[in-house]
Amino acid sequence: MKHKCIRAAVTAALAALTLTACGSSSSGTSEPVSGSWDDVIAAANEEGKVTIYSTQAAPRLAALEGAFEAAYPAIDLEVVRGVDADLLSKIDAESRSGKGIGDVAVITDVSWMDANNDTDAAGKLIGPNFDNPEYERDTSIIADRFFLEGAVLLGFGWNTSLLPSGISTPQDFLEPALKGKIGIVNPATSPTYLDYYSHIEKYYGGREVLEQIADQNPRIYPSNQPLAQAIASGEISAGLMADPMLPNKEAGAPVEWAAGEHIWGAKWYGLVLGTSPHPNAAQVLANFMVSQPGQDATSVGYSSALPDVEGSLARAQEVPDQNVEVTTGDGAERYRDELEKTFN
Template identity: 35%
Template sequence: MRITNFRRVLAGLGVAAVTFAAAACGSGDTVDVSADDLGPSGDSSWQAVIDKAKEEGSVTYYSGQATDNLQTAASAFESAYGIKVDIVRDNDANLQTKLAAEEATGNQVADVVASAAKPWVAERLAQNYYVPVTGPAFSAPEFDADKFLRDGTIFTSSAAVLTYGWNTDRVPDGLSGYEDLLAPELAGGKIGVILPISAAIVDFYDYLNETVAPDYVAKLAAQKPRTYTGAQAIAQALTSGEIAAAAYTLPLTTEKEKGAPVDFGLASPVFGAPFLTGVTAKAPHPNAAQLFSNFLVTKAGQTAIANRAGAVLPDIETATTSADNIWTSSRTVTADDTVAFRSQFEQMFGSSQ
């Protein structure tokens, strides 16, 4: 049997302000998982990890990945192993604050952490905050460890894909690329853009200036677009017709399937935010953490977690693209860089704030 119920409306990508917590069965779905989709079975030592993980009984996953993807992955994992997944979903900044508090108090809750904040992950890796992953799926031939595994410890579990889109009622001829957002008829609040509230979104504006034109962001600001705090909010605004087009939205496949008057395009390379994922060194459930991490890079895990995103395995039907097709920034955006760009953004976009 195959995993079912993947086609749902997503609830934001890493920029929501509210923490989402749910048990594996929180969505109320029954998810069937084929043993063939769980990757290599491993040796006796890996079976011992599985047995201990089942004794631990649960695993806690901190992530900014799409809410419905997280729910489906949790349900599939519990279906396969009988182990509950507690999900804490929030943006990177809020998760970092929570994790810092856990470190300060010695009350570790997180077992596995996925973050799109590359500098933060690099700092924690240098501090031995994570331990190496040990599951057999990381050595499977279909998983490209050279591309998606760092130091045997941090792995890419998926990459959020953000792109341009439009309302087909308001823009019946569609858009052929980001350049078309500069059309005069789209000026004056008809375009949705994302506020630069994290390093990953600063990367997005770097992407536009690097791949479209060096002054593209300034020209986009001159269009006087509306600003939003999340990709899901922009997708909803497109669907309702509140805006005609967007520079930053989810791949709108599900909305189209439901009959919404929307469409989207993909540039090459596409912009995305890889979720760098690892097992914490002080994980309360270390064996379940290893098992869940291994699950994320199997066909079953990728079908769930990479829905409408970039996958780290080939031939994932629910994925929009390969995580290998995601644009790579030429710089590492720091917290100071983010603060500085937000100031620049406010100056450029002015009254559209």
């Protein structure tokens, strides 16, 4: 992607506007200019840059970058991808120091959102697309700060060259020939993954099936993205927690995916960071992400926050909420410890 910069020379009036746009409120929260949405866009163009921290798939983030920069050529979008644990650690550190680097984040950790509903960690959303009736604001936005961007569906993935018979249930991972050739995701990476393991226990055979999978000496990956890459490369034959792997499939990799009889998903929520150094561009990006072009970029192979998005597998609003008994508080710590003992 091309890189853009703010003009080296500006008039005193524009400099004053920029200072107003990037200034902090008395509460220490970075805020956009007051005025119309056109004023916010103008200030965002002067800022010239916006950074997103996201757990979404790299190909979809690349598509978002291209679509956003085409719509707003004066603003350079920088993408930082990572898992919830790493990104939230960065966000918390920036919030404590008051020195922000990121502007927008997309996460799945509902417990972190609950803990920050009434803090300055996230700014209030002001973009007009959040009021689009098709977006269903009442069920898609939490506390006026966290917006539903989409959802990932995870299931069973396999390499069709190595495992032509495929996978339809967790019990299929127990075949003796697959010992040492399957992959799972580290349950400590994110509460989202704790929710997935809870789902497997609930619908597919209880703790016993997880213990049996552990006896298969699975390789443990930090997230579903490197797990999918391992399936595509043939490093492993199958993975318990894979997304649909459409980019790999489109690139010619011998991969296939199944949701299983009981579908599981994790909702992606976006937020404008309270310490955003580009608060106007942050609002413009957040607004773009729930527009039709934004959803077209991020929803292929996932669930969309708008209806009728080509390539989307479902509506994100229809994905069940997390099981907070295993994703928040003492319950999360206890369940994480139990799973780490099971798999280690």
